Amino acid sequence: MGTVRNFQQNSYTYQNHTVSYHSEYKIPRIQSALKRLMDILASALLIIVLFPFMAVIAAAIVLNSKGGAFFKQKRIGKDMQPFTIYKFRTMEQNAEKKHKRAEVFSSKDPRLTSVGSFLRRTKIDEFPQLLNILKGDMSLVGPRPMLARHKKYYKGYKRDRFMLKPGLTGLAQVSGGVFIPLGDRAEYDVDYVRDFSILLDIKILFKTLVIIFVGERRFIRPHMQGMPAVSTPIRIAAHEKKESIA
Numbered sequence: 001m002g003t004v005r006n007f008q009q010n011s012y013t014y015q016n017h018t019v020s021y022h023s024e025y026k027i028p029r030i031q032s033a034l035k036r037l038m039d040i041l042a043s044a045l046l047i048i049v050l051f052p053f054m055a056v057i058a059a060a061i062v063l064n065s066k067g068g069a070f071f072k073q074k075r076i077g078k079d080m081q082p083f084t085i086y087k088f089r090t091m092e093q094n095a096e097k098k099h100k101r102a103e104v105f106s107s108k109d110p111r112l113t114s115v116g117s118f119l120r121r122t123k124i125d126e127f128p129q130l131l132n133i134l135k136g137d138m139s140l141v142g143p144r145p146m147l148a149r150h151k152k153y154y155k156g157y158k159r160d161r162f163m164l165k166p167g168l169t170g171l172a173q174v175s176g177g178v179f180i181p182l183g184d185r186a187e188y189d190v191d192y193v194r195d196f197s198i199l200l201d202i203k204i205l206f207k208t209l210v211i212i213f214v215g216e217r218r219f220i221r222p223h224m225q226g227m228p229a230v231s232t233p234i235r236i237a238a239h240e241k242k243e244s245i246a
Helices: 029-064 114-122 129-135 148-153 156-163 182-194 198-214 233-245
Strands: 004-014 017-026 070-076 082-088 139-141 167-169
Touching (some): 029 114
């Protein structure tokens, strides 16, 4: 059993402003507790197992370019609360000042270092977020942590994405990831929260492992008009409705 329908009033305080909205969904406590237990056990084990490998990666980053091995940034998490996310540094120091905005959105981001390009492509740059998971800021699976400037994409019912902790991977990430427009990713986030279950988390984790080796492009299905690689009941219903209208 996953998310249940239970009309409720949600209220979040973000940057000294209270945001209130109505939601039809509620996450059962037992499911939430099981998810947290899985997060603690898995993140602790992975940190221990991957520590030697992560130490080598950190050394490679420092030797490859000026700057530290890690990158920290403020993100918006559960209940719209800010937290500090950790990543391996993939860009040059002061990259934003060195490159024009047009260059940043080119097919090959000039801000990336040679090591950073590899880390981004293989998703290894996300490994330090295992510490965020162990701390309780994040979960293994969930909507990706949001940048404050992207909050315009999450109004009304889309705020349901903040009912769960952000994840290291998520439904959007196994359905096309960076190739999905931000506005559409918001829909995937909401679908995940509303269809949340431990089984869905396991499916997404398995799909993530496959993507690490074959890449995100393999899971883009243009003929399915936006349906995710891991289908959820809400997403399937929306797709069928769209086809019946066309």
